[in-house]
Amino acid sequence: FLLEEMTHNFNSRIWIPALTSSIISAFITFLFFGTKPCLYIPITTKLPVASYPWLIVAGVVIGFLAYCFQFAALSLTWWYSKITFIPKEFHSIIPLLLVIPVGLWNPYILGGSHDFIHKFARIPPLL
Structure with missing residues (x-):
């Protein structure tokens, strides 16, 4: 939703890199912190x-x-x-x-x- 708010359109050139970086950051966070919340x-x-x-x-x-x-x-x-x-x-x-x-x-x-x-x-x- 933020991408659509900021760019006023929603195309694959915008959401594919954002989705990829979001998945990678979630995976890296899981690798470093495990399943416990990092901000407890x-x-x-x-x-x-x-x-x-x-x-x-x-x-x-x-x-x-x-x-x-x-x-x-x-x-x-x-x-x-x-x-x-x-x-x-x-x-x-x-x-x-x-x-x-x-x-x-x-x-x-x-x-x-x-x-x-x-x-x-x-x-x-x-x-």
Whole structure:
């Protein structure tokens, strides 16, 4: 669905490489991590019933943030079309320049989210 959203069409030149890379990544993940989840977060306590309304609030907030993310992702071509002082071939430098300060500020945010979630949730790594 993401490929169709981003490219606005669905042809074999797009979905065959995406499907192949998805299958290969699942196979490699299975080889390295086995059938156990690679991001295991143990649940040690039950959620009190009184906090259930906050789950609805959290769902609405996360849904709104997801809408904002989708809007931003789909309007990137419009934003990039406004940048005329950098040649089109070098537009990939822009995200790099934007992410360097973030990486210097907090390197756990960059890369895979596995280490970030373990640090944020204070869960010791499995390995």
